[in-house]
Each structure stands twice: as C-alpha cells, then as structure tokens.
Amino acid sequence: MTARYFIAAFMAYISTPSFADEVQVAVAANFVGPMQKIAALFEQSSGHKIRMSSGATGKFYAQIKNGAPFEVLLAADEQTPSRLEKKGLATEPFTYAIGKLVLWSAKASFIDDKGEVLKTDRFTRLALANPKLAPYGLAASETLKILGVYEKLTPKFVTGENIAQTYQFIGTGNAELGFIAMSQAFESGKLKNGSAWIVPPTFYSPIRQNAVLLSKGKNKPAAKALIQFLQSAPAKAIINASGYTI
Amino acid sequence: MPLTESDLQAIWLTLRLASIVTLILLFIGTPIAWWLARSKKWWKGPVAAVVALPLVLPPSVLGFYLLLAMGPEGPVGQLTQSLGLGLLPFTFWGLVIASVFYSLPFMVQPLQTAFEAIGNRPMEVAATLRASPLDAFFTVAVPLSMPGFMTASILTFAHTVGEFGVVLMIGGNIPGVSRVVSVQIYDYVESMDYLQAHRLSAVMLAFSFVVLLVMYLWRPSSKKGM
Numbered sequence: 001m002t003a004r005y006f007i008a009a010f011m012a013y014i015s016t017p018s019f020a021d022e023v024q025v026a027v028a029a030n031f032v033g034p035m036q037k038i039a040a041l042f043e044q045s046s047g048h049k050i051r052m053s054s055g056a057t058g059k060f061y062a063q064i065k066n067g068a069p070f071e072v073l074l075a076a077d078e079q080t081p082s083r084l085e086k087k088g089l090a091t092e093p094f095t096y097a098i099g100k101l102v103l104w105s106a107k108a109s110f111i112d113d114k115g116e117v118l119k120t121d122r123f124t125r126l127a128l129a130n131p132k133l134a135p136y137g138l139a140a141s142e143t144l145k146i147l148g149v150y151e152k153l154t155p156k157f158v159t160g161e162n163i164a165q166t167y168q169f170i171g172t173g174n175a176e177l178g179f180i181a182m183s184q185a186f187e188s189g190k191l192k193n194g195s196a197w198i199v200p201p202t203f204y205s206p207i208r209q210n211a212v213l214l215s216k217g218k219n220k221p222a223a224k225a226l227i228q229f230l231q232s233a234p235a236k237a238i239i240n241a242s243g244y245t246i
Numbered sequence: 247m248p249l250t251e252s253d254l255q256a257i258w259l260t261l262r263l264a265s266i267v268t269l270i271l272l273f274i275g276t277p278i279a280w281w282l283a284r285s286k287k288w289w290k291g292p293v294a295a296v297v298a299l300p301l302v303l304p305p306s307v308l309g310f311y312l313l314l315a316m317g318p319e320g321p322v323g324q325l326t327q328s329l330g331l332g333l334l335p336f337t338f339w340g341l342v343i344a345s346v347f348y349s350l351p352f353m354v355q356p357l358q359t360a361f362e363a364i365g366n367r368p369m370e371v372a373a374t375l376r377a378s379p380l381d382a383f384f385t386v387a388v389p390l391s392m393p394g395f396m397t398a399s400i401l402t403f404a405h406t407v408g409e410f411g412v413v414l415m416i417g418g419n420i421p422g423v424s425r426v427v428s429v430q431i432y433d434y435v436e437s438m439d440y441l442q443a444h445r446l447s448a449v450m451l452a453f454s455f456v457v458l459l460v461m462y463l464w465r466p467s468s469k470k471g472m
Contacts, residue, residue: 161432
C-alpha cells in the first residue's frame, strides 16, 4: 500500500474540467503524430473535441490507476490495456496499430537493405529502447538474437527509456545506428533522412498497440465515438500511411 | 532490505560519480567562488549568472545541449575525438563532465558566501605580514571558510547523487557505466516493479535525510563563513 501512495504522490495529476463534447485521450508517445491527424479528422466529422496527453504507457497506467481523468487510452503495448481491463478500469481492448521495427542511421548509405551492417565492426554504439520498458526495445533484442549477434553486440548497447530518446541518441550521431519505430523515420512511406533497414516482421513478435475505453469515458458519447472512429477506414488509412499496419 | 546485485552496482556507481564530481568541483569551484567574492569587474554579474544557470535550467535542456555538444558534430565531441578520446556520451567520464556542469552552483555559491563573509581585513593583515596572496589564501582564507567548504562539498555530493534528468539524457542506461540509482528507480517504476522501486527509493530517502540532518545539526555551531 505504501508503495502505491508513494507513486500517487509523484504522479499526482492535476485534473481539468471536461465538457460533454470533449474527450480526454492518453496517447503513447510513438503514436502522437498519426493521432493528431486522426484527431483533426474526428473533430471535423463529429464535432467533438479531443484533449490529448502524450507520454509513456507505464506512466499512464500509474496515473489512471490513481484517478487520472483520461477517458481513452492508446497504449504502446498489449499488456497495459489488459491489465487495466482486469482491474475493472477499462472495457475490452482492441488493436489499433501494429508497429514496425526499423534499423536506422542518420548517416546516408550506412545501413544496407539486409541489416548486414550489424555483423560488422563499423560502429561503436547501437541504440535501442530499454527491452524491459518498451515493446520496440523487446522487438530489437529479439531481432538481434535471430541474427545471432545479440551476445556480441551487448557491450555496444545504449538504451533509451523509450523510442523517442533512442531516436535522439541516433539523430544526434552519438550512436551510429539503432532500432526505432518505422513511424519515426518514415513519412508517407518515404525515409525522411539517413539510411534504414525495415526489419522483417517475422524476426520479432508483433508490436501490437492496443486501445481501451476507460471507465471514466464509459458514459461519454464523445469517448465512445472516438473508439469507433479509430477502427474506421479513414483512421486506418492514416495509421497505415504513418508506418504501422492494421 | 533485499537489494539486488544491480541495485548495489548502481549505488556504488552513484557514490563513485558523486565523489569524483565533488573533488573536481573543489578544484574548479574554489577559484571561481574566490574571484566572484572579491572581483569588482563588471563581468562578475554575467559570470555569476552563468554559474547559476543549472539551478534554473530543466535537466532536459542541459542534457539535450550536452548530448549535442559532446556528439560527433559538437565542439566538445570534435575536441575529444581529435584527442583520441572518442565520444563522451554513454561513458562514465561523460557523466562526470555533465555532472560537473550540473552541480557547479552547489559548490560555488556556498563558497562564495563563505569567502565574502571573511571580508578584506584578514587578507590585508596577512599581506602586511608579508604573506603572498597564495600563502594568505591557504593559511588564512581556507581555515576561516572551512564551514563553507563543508557545506559546499556536502551539497555538491548530495546533488550529484540525486541527479536524474541529465544522466537519463546522455547516459544511455548502461549497467555499471551510467545506470545510477535514480535511473534504476525510474526503470523500476516504469516497468511497474513498485516493490523494488520502493526499496531502493527508501534507501535514497534515508540517505538524503541523513546527509541534510548532519549538515543542519552541525551548522549552528559554526556560523562563521556561512
């Protein structure tokens, strides 16, 4: 119990008044970009307003458990929504996006289209998200194990607490290459800069990102409308164009 | 209190980091504080402001700029590369340098206050007795401002132990190299291992309290130089 209060004190959330036609959404940091586009479309077509908070899924879990006023959660994983459901804080989760892993470098033509660079000594730092905290980090470690280079490369690991920080490590050139989400490096299907290898999805277990309607949004039409909209064709088009599949 | 082996490693790393940073800052901070306490130059203001910056700046700003500066394109990164030292982020010495920036005001400000409290008189007396400025500094100023040195060192040490944002930004969370206690706790919280987070946090809390308690208990008897 004490541990819980301890966390509660840290994560105290300042609640803001919400209106009938407004929905409070917690969005995993990696999905903020596409969600902004989806939100714009949703607001246009439904007349409801979206109030969005972005952050780490683990943090949202602690906040929601301690009474944060979120009505919809778009998590970065499957576990957190199921955990909330088991605690009676959310309805049944559904997958809104499946993440794709890429090996990315800010340097042009540094990475070949088979990821063979991982077997060379051409780099000193390999960035990945913490496998314990981030699904993309876990997928990265699975990929390295399949390639048989995990043990050899461990001393070169630098781990970000999430993929945004991992991107920063690579983007600033402090790590020559690393694993991030495809949505971070690609825009409308094109690589923004540097070089990348899209890791075959068979190399890692699917990065399912699940969403749930939280108990605070159970009786709110705007929240329910958003949950439906997330599964509609226009939303799926945006999701697919942003480097995810669904 | 069952701490894991990696907890103990993080604690040891944190203590090593804080000790080295405190030692380095004693050497760097003392002349800066002395100059700030006695100089009448117009640029004393700007220097004091720069020294105080880490008090105001969010660690994310500091960490981000350090990451850029120490990166392959940054001025520090180019220097360290040309010296054959490689890049500093994700290394223990990178953390040391970042922490020196981060904890600078905690060394300089108490020392400056202590030096100012001495005033000019003792130094002038020492000079009339033919003590060189350096001699006078070590035989007169340093003993008179011993409480200031103690406060400054304790604050610097404790502040470095509590550092979080900067090490998260430039450390890379490498066990034994840059995974300090605060980062370890953060990992526990994020992975929802609240029990282990609680254990290690309790150690931190007790440590911080004891450090501050020692400082405040010992303070009233030595108002000189504070």
